Amino acid sequence: MALRDANENLEEKVKQRTEKLNETVAKLEQEINERKKIEQELKATHERLKEKVAEQTNALQETIDQLNIQLEERQLMSEALHESEEQFRSLVANLPGAVYRFRIDREWTLEFISDMIEDITGYPPSFFIQNRVRSYRSIIHPDDLEKVEKEIREGLDPMKSIYVEYRVIDADNNLRWFVEKGQAIFSQTGQPLWLDGAIFDDSERKFAEDALQEANRKLQRLATIDGLTQIPNRRRFDEHLSNEWNRMKRDRKPISLILCDIDFFKLYNDHYGHQEGDGCLQAVAEAIQASAKRPADLAARYGGEEFAMILPDTDITGAIHIAHKACRAISELRIPHALSTVEKHITLSLGVACAIPSQEKAPEDLIREADNALYQAKKKGRNRVYPETPGEK
Numbered sequence: 001m002a003l004r005d006a007n008e009n010l011e012e013k014v015k016q017r018t019e020k021l022n023e024t025v026a027k028l029e030q031e032i033n034e035r036k037k038i039e040q041e042l043k044a045t046h047e048r049l050k051e052k053v054a055e056q057t058n059a060l061q062e063t064i065d066q067l068n069i070q071l072e073e074r075q076l077m078s079e080a081l082h083e084s085e086e087q088f089r090s091l092v093a094n095l096p097g098a099v100y101r102f103r104i105d106r107e108w109t110l111e112f113i114s115d116m117i118e119d120i121t122g123y124p125p126s127f128f129i130q131n132r133v134r135s136y137r138s139i140i141h142p143d144d145l146e147k148v149e150k151e152i153r154e155g156l157d158p159m160k161s162i163y164v165e166y167r168v169i170d171a172d173n174n175l176r177w178f179v180e181k182g183q184a185i186f187s188q189t190g191q192p193l194w195l196d197g198a199i200f201d202d203s204e205r206k207f208a209e210d211a212l213q214e215a216n217r218k219l220q221r222l223a224t225i226d227g228l229t230q231i232p233n234r235r236r237f238d239e240h241l242s243n244e245w246n247r248m249k250r251d252r253k254p255i256s257l258i259l260c261d262i263d264f265f266k267l268y269n270d271h272y273g274h275q276e277g278d279g280c281l282q283a284v285a286e287a288i289q290a291s292a293k294r295p296a297d298l299a300a301r302y303g304g305e306e307f308a309m310i311l312p313d314t315d316i317t318g319a320i321h322i323a324h325k326a327c328r329a330i331s332e333l334r335i336p337h338a339l340s341t342v343e344k345h346i347t348l349s350l351g352v353a354c355a356i357p358s359q360e361k362a363p364e365d366l367i368r369e370a371d372n373a374l375y376q377a378k379k380k381g382r383n384r385v386y387p388e389t390p391g392e393k
Contacts, residue, residue: 097199097201098113098114098116099112099114099116099196100136100195100198101113101194101195102182102195102197103193104156104194108135108136108195109135110129110130110135111129111130111194112129113136120199120201121139121171122171123170123171139169140167141166141167141175147164147166152164152182155183155195157184158186161181162180162181162182162197176201177206177207178203179199180200181198181200182195183195183196183197228281228301229281229282230285231285231286231288234302236300237300240310242363245357253312253313254316254354254355255354255357256311256314256316256319257309257310257319257369258351258352258370259302259307259370259374260288260308260327260349260350260351261305261348261349261350261374262280262281262284263342263348263349263378264339264342265305268339271339284335287326288329294311297309297310298310308370309326315354316354319353319354320387320389320390323385324388326350327347327350327384330348331343331345331346342382343383349378349383349386350377350384350385351370351375351376352370352373353367
């Protein structure tokens with residue numbers, strides 16, 4: 001009985017332990033399953049992290065590659081900029097003029113001007129930059145300053161550029177001619193920021209041009225001035241008569257012409273000699289020129305011993321008065337003329353004509369009429385004016 005009870009107790013204990021063992025095994029299996037699940041989750045997380053790291057690594061590499069590209073581009077840009085600056089310096093150094101940048105302000109403050117400015121003004125660039133020593137404006141000739149300022153004001157237009165010629169006074173106080181070409185630079189809002197351009201020394205050409213013009217004026221004067229008497233010659237007479245005829249035609253005003261001849265001049269020349277004859281012509285020319293005083297009047301040597309006076313805006317009465325005045329002036333010279341049958345000194349015969357220019361008339365008609373009047377003065381005894389009074393024929 002006791003043995004059976006002992007067996008039963010043992011079996012009960014075995015059963016209890018078996019149940020506990022089964023519970024422990026079940027717990028272990030549950031923990032194992034949970035660990036496997038956690039391991040799978042960790043593995044999945046690891047894979048995700050690995051993918052993210054790979055993505056970030058790729059993105060970082062792309063960024064690094066882009067930065068490298070940008071660095072290379074900047075390096076290339078820097079080299080290109082350096083090369084461009086070198087080319088600019090070389091270009092500026094070899095230009096015959098000074099390249100500049102002005103601020104648009106009252107004093108034209110220089111931001112930059114090339115070294116060539118010293119070659120053409122005698123002042124170093126540092127004098128002008130920021131107006132440290134003096135402004136560029138200060139060396140422009142005072143008489144040209146207003147012209148330059150006006151050109152710059154008008155040039156502050158996007159559609160315009162600046163071109164102006166002016167004089168400057170250089171460091172040695174010499175006068176020079178400059179040509180300036182420029183273009184205003186504007187902001188995005190259309191405000192003028194500065195003026196870029198170049199200044200060239202044009203003195204040699206300008207002085208040569210002035211000399212040529214002066215030479216041409218002298219040649220023109222020589223071409224229209226009688227060499228002996230130094231009063232206008234026949235060529236100038238023809239030009240002036242044509243011009244004044246047209247002017248009087250436009251204004252519908254009269255023009256008068258006086259033709260005069262030294263009486264018996266051939267006899268004078270033969271008797272006294274050509275040298276005295278030349279002196280006589282010079283004295284008569286001076287007296288006749290003094291009789292035609294208004295700016296538009298012209299006294300000219302018409303040919304040989306003949307002279308003429310063109311009197312614009314002068315009627316017949318005024319012309320006859322001037323003719324008598326010239327006649328008296330020649331008589332008052334008292335130039336001896338022993339062979340004259342009129343007086344014992346040089347005298348004049350004068351013919352006067354007047355016309356109001358029109359389409360039906362020409363300057364030749366006026367010359368013809370004055371020549372006929374001169375013929376009448378000689379015919380009536382010389383040393384006189386014909387007609388002597390207005391209306392007399």
